Amino acid sequence: MANTARALDGLSALGDPTRRAIFERVAKKAAPVGDLARGLPVSRPAVSQHLRVLKEAGLVTEEAAGTRRIYRVDPRGIAAMREWLDAHWSAALDAFKDFADNQHDEENSL
């Protein structure tokens, strides 16, 4: 599907712990950069850079409000990742089912 690339970008983006922390805060409540930076152990420019990555990955959106930039999560980004996970989830279950069946056959053939 077309969202595969976005899902991969999303996973790469959320691979960084600081970015996850920012993303979690934005998910709880939309907020400007300064507010986010105040509760984190990194500088404001660092948060700004992380938000850029998250935005390019399709996980958050940016909205200008005066001199502030309000960031909020983009549900489509999460949806793309869920789809990716579900695809491999079912593939994993199928593979596990084959494994279990083979185990059973071997036990019977002893």
Place this chain on the structure above:
Amino acid sequence: MANTARALDGLSALGDPTRRAIFERVAKKAAPVGDLARGLPVSRPAVSQHLRVLKEAGLVTEEAAGTRRIYRVDPRGIAAMREWLDAHWSAALDAFKDFADNQHDEENSL
């Protein structure tokens, strides 16, 4: 929940593109290290190192079969990540709902 740490490890682990490629192949079909390395542009030791990270993240399991090590995906690892995503998914939807409501209120108050 107790799975939060595992979910975070899983996201960190899948942040790397090579690791995602390995994980996708294992998800399709359980396989030994050599088979996985043959289809990838990196050396076998590199694959071995990635599998170690995936194993520590709870995303794959290891099974000794003679001189081979069969790797297969651990459904629990994917489940933990799904739970994490779903939690922030619903948080995102709630936040978005508040946003939409406020937008509506402002329009009414003009």
Place this chain on the structure above:
DNA sequence: ACTCTCCGTAAGCCATGGCTTACGGTAAGC
């Protein structure tokens, strides 16, 4: 026993990228 295959680990190299400080630009308040 010998060999051959399969694999994990160690050591080391080097690019990636996360962080900081410094700067400039824009909107709001007085």
Place this chain on the structure above:
DNA sequence: GCTTACCGTAAGCCATGGCTTACGGAGAGT
């Protein structure tokens, strides 16, 4: 209009980690 607050970008530093080659051990076949 001047100052002040908020923010993105540039430049540069440095740790992290991904990759390779080299090595050693353990099981399978002859």
